[in-house]
Amino acid sequence: MSSPSTDPLDYIREWRSKFLKGGWWHSFELPDGSSIEGVSALASQKMRIAQFPIPADLTGKRVLDIGAWDGWFSFEMERRGAEVLAIDRFDNPRFREIHKLLGSRVEYRQLEVYDVNPATVGYFDIVLFMGVLYHLRHPLLALERVCSVTREMAAVESFILTPEHGISQAQDSVNLMQFFEDDDFGGQVDNWFAPTASCMHALCRSAGFARVDLSNRHPYGAAMTCWRTWADLPGMLPAPDLLAAINPDTHGVNFTSKKDEYVTCRISAPGVTLTRDSVFPQVDAYGVRPVFVGDVAGAGCLVHFKLPPGLTPGWHEVRLRTAGSQSSEPQPIAVDFVSHARQLTITGACDGVSWTPSRVSLSNGFLSLWVEGLPENADVANVRVDVGGQRQVVHFVGAQDARNVRQVNVLTQSCRPGTQDVVIAFADVHSPAVAIEFAP
Secondary structure, eight states: OOOOSSOTTHHHHHHHHHHHHHOOSSOEEOTTSOEEOOSSOHHHHHHHHHTSOOOSOOTTOEEEEETOTTOHHHHHHHHTTOEEEEEESSOOHHHHHHHHHHTOOOEEEEOOGGGOSHHHHOOEEEEEEESOGGGOSOHHHHHHHHHHTEEEEEEEEEOOOOGGGTOOTTGGGSOOEEEOSSSTTTTOTTOOEEEOHHHHHHHHHHTTOSEEEEEEEETTEEEEEEESSOOOOOOOBOOOEEEEEEOTTTSSSEEOTTSOOEEEEEEEOTTOOOOTTTEEEEETTEEOOOSEEEEETTTEEEEEEEOOTTOOSEEEEEEEEETTBOOOOOEEEEESOOOOOSOOEEEEEEETTTOOBTEEETTTOEEEEEEEOOOTTOOTTTEEEEETTEEOOEEEEOOOOTTSEEEEEEEOTTOOSEEEEEEEEETTEEOOOEEEEEEO
C-alpha cells in the first residue's frame, strides 16, 4: 500500500488530546438541564445509534453494550425501555458518576469481550459492539463471542480502511485488513486492525451471523447490522431433501460448542442451481451462511457451514432451504450433549450382507450388531466395537427402535479368521463378549 502525503489518522491524536484535557469521551444531557461536553458530540452519538434499525420502544428487550466506556449508548437503550447490561474491560469511574446522576438501573460489569458467552452474561435481543473491533488483537474471536449471546441483531461499528489510508480503489472492495504492530494507528498502542468495509462485512458473517447489512459508511468508519436469522421469504418451490447433517471431522451427530466446528449437510435439489448465496441453512432459528456448496465425488451435493455460536446443550434441528423454496425436513444434531450408558447388551449379530447369524464372511466386509442400551446420541465416533481385542471401524449406527435396540454396522477388513469375542462400548461401559465366527 502506498503512503499518503499527510497522515489521515491525525484526528485520532487530536481526539486523544481533547480527552486527556477533559476526561469525558461521551457527551450527556442531564436531568437538571445542564450538560457534559465530551470529545464525542451528542449529535454524533445520536447519529451513530440512528444508523441501526433499533426500535424507539425497547420495552421487554434485553440489550448488551460491549465497551460501554462513559455509557451514553447504554443509558439511551435504557431510556427506550430496555433492560441493559453494560460491560467494559476496566471499571470506568465516569460511568458510575453519570449512572448516579441519571438515577440509572443499568447493570455495569467489568468484563473482557473474550469472556462474553451465554454462561457469563446470558442472551440479549440486541448487542451493541460499537467502536471496539479495531481495538482488539483477536477481532474474529470477539465477533464470535458477540454472536454467541445475540438473539436478534448486533449493531457493529468500526473504523475501516479506505483509499484515503493508502489502498487502491480496487483494494477497497477486497477483504483486506491492515495490522498495526506498534502505535502507528493514530499514535495509540491499543489500535490493532483496520479492515476494509468488505472485510468487516465478511468477518461478521464468518463469526456466525446469517445476514449482515451495511447500514452506513461515514468518514470515520462503517456500521453493520448483523442478524441471527434469515429474512422471511416466500417459499413456493418444493423443499430440498436434507439427507444427512453430520460433523465432518467425526462423521457423527455430536458437536462441541467450545471448538471451531462445522456442519456438513448432504442434500438433493434436482433442477436447482445451488450456490453459497442461494442455500440457506439454519440450526433451530439461527441462520448461517455456507462456506461451501458443491458436488463432491461419491458424496453428492454438500453444504458446509459453521456451527452457530450460542447453542444451548442438547438436541437441535438442522434445516435448509433454497432460494424460493420451502424449508426441508429437519435432521437432528447434538451439541455439548452429555450422556451415559447404564448397561450394554448385544442382542443379535450377523453377516452384514448375507444376514447369516453369528457368522461373518470377511470377503463381504460387514458385521451387523443389534445393541440394547446405547444412549440417544450414540454415533459412529463415540461407539466402540472390539473384535478379538482390536478396535474396528464403526460404519453405521441406526436409530433406536421401540425396544431401545439399535443396529450397529462394523467394517471387518482388519478382522482375523476364526471365532472372536466381540464387545461393544460407550464411554467406560462395555457389553459382555459375544463369540462370532469370522470366515475367510
